[in-house]
Amino acid sequence: xxxxxxxxxxxxxxxxxxxxxxxxxxxxxxxxxxxxxxxxxxxxxxxxxxxxxxxxxxxxxxxxxxxxxxxxxxxxxxxxxxxx
Ligand code: FES
Numbered sequence: 001x002x003x004x005x006x007x008x009x010x011x012x013x014x015x016x017x018x019x020x021x022x023x024x025x026x027x028x029x030x031x032x033x034x035x036x037x038x039x040x041x042x043x044x045x046x047x048x049x050x051x052x053x054x055x056x057x058x059x060x061x062x063x064x065x066x067x068x069x070x071x072x073x074x075x076x077x078x079x080x081x082x083x084x
Pocket of ligand 1: 034035036037038039040041042043044045046070071072073
Protein backbone atom coordinates (compact mmCIF):
# COMPACT_ATOMS: atom_id res chain seq x y z
CA UNK A 1 0.00 0.00 0.00
CA UNK A 2 1.40 3.39 -0.95
CA UNK A 3 0.88 5.89 1.82
CA UNK A 4 1.63 9.57 1.70
CA UNK A 5 2.38 12.04 4.45
CA UNK A 6 1.29 15.61 3.82
CA UNK A 7 2.92 18.36 5.86
CA UNK A 8 0.24 20.96 5.33
CA UNK A 9 1.96 24.09 6.62
CA UNK A 10 5.16 23.15 4.78
CA UNK A 11 3.16 22.53 1.60
CA UNK A 12 4.76 19.14 1.02
CA UNK A 13 3.41 15.67 0.33
CA UNK A 14 5.90 12.83 0.53
CA UNK A 15 5.54 9.10 -0.08
CA UNK A 16 5.90 7.28 3.24
CA UNK A 17 8.98 5.14 3.47
CA UNK A 18 9.70 2.99 6.48
CA UNK A 19 10.88 5.16 9.34
CA UNK A 20 11.00 4.70 13.06
CA UNK A 21 8.26 7.30 13.55
CA UNK A 22 6.51 10.24 11.92
CA UNK A 23 8.92 12.46 13.85
CA UNK A 24 11.94 10.76 12.28
CA UNK A 25 10.25 10.89 8.88
CA UNK A 26 9.59 14.63 9.21
CA UNK A 27 13.21 15.23 10.17
CA UNK A 28 14.49 13.13 7.25
CA UNK A 29 12.40 15.29 4.95
CA UNK A 30 13.59 18.59 6.36
CA UNK A 31 10.29 19.43 8.06
CA UNK A 32 10.78 21.16 11.37
CA UNK A 33 8.99 19.26 14.12
CA UNK A 34 9.58 20.19 17.75
CA UNK A 35 10.38 17.35 20.12
CA UNK A 36 12.12 16.73 23.39
CA UNK A 37 12.02 13.25 24.90
CA UNK A 38 11.41 11.25 21.71
CA UNK A 39 9.73 8.59 23.81
CA UNK A 40 6.08 9.49 24.36
CA UNK A 41 6.60 11.22 27.70
CA UNK A 42 6.74 15.02 27.29
CA UNK A 43 4.09 15.77 24.65
CA UNK A 44 6.32 18.30 22.85
CA UNK A 45 5.93 16.51 19.53
CA UNK A 46 2.11 16.71 19.58
CA UNK A 47 0.75 17.74 16.18
CA UNK A 48 -2.76 18.06 14.81
CA UNK A 49 -3.78 15.19 12.58
CA UNK A 50 -5.96 16.84 9.93
CA UNK A 51 -6.76 13.64 8.01
CA UNK A 52 -5.95 9.97 8.14
CA UNK A 53 -5.04 7.66 10.98
CA UNK A 54 -1.90 6.57 12.79
CA UNK A 55 -0.65 3.57 14.73
CA UNK A 56 1.12 3.97 18.05
CA UNK A 57 4.30 1.93 17.73
CA UNK A 58 5.26 2.76 21.30
CA UNK A 59 2.85 3.31 24.17
CA UNK A 60 2.98 6.97 25.17
CA UNK A 61 2.68 7.99 28.81
CA UNK A 62 -0.72 9.48 27.99
CA UNK A 63 -2.83 9.71 24.87
CA UNK A 64 -3.21 13.23 23.48
CA UNK A 65 -6.56 14.85 22.80
CA UNK A 66 -8.61 13.54 19.88
CA UNK A 67 -7.28 14.93 16.60
CA UNK A 68 -3.76 15.27 18.00
CA UNK A 69 -0.97 12.69 17.66
CA UNK A 70 2.44 12.27 19.23
CA UNK A 71 4.82 12.17 16.27
CA UNK A 72 7.64 10.42 18.12
CA UNK A 73 5.70 7.23 18.72
CA UNK A 74 3.42 6.92 15.69
CA UNK A 75 3.58 5.74 12.11
CA UNK A 76 0.84 6.24 9.52
CA UNK A 77 -1.90 3.62 9.28
CA UNK A 78 -3.40 5.43 6.28
CA UNK A 79 -2.19 8.42 4.31
CA UNK A 80 -2.12 11.32 6.72
CA UNK A 81 -2.26 15.11 6.68
CA UNK A 82 -0.37 16.76 9.53
CA UNK A 83 -0.47 20.39 10.63
CA UNK A 84 3.27 20.82 10.23
S1 FES B 1 8.96 14.09 21.94
FE1 FES B 1 8.23 13.76 23.95
S2 FES B 1 6.28 12.83 23.61
FE2 FES B 1 7.17 12.93 21.63
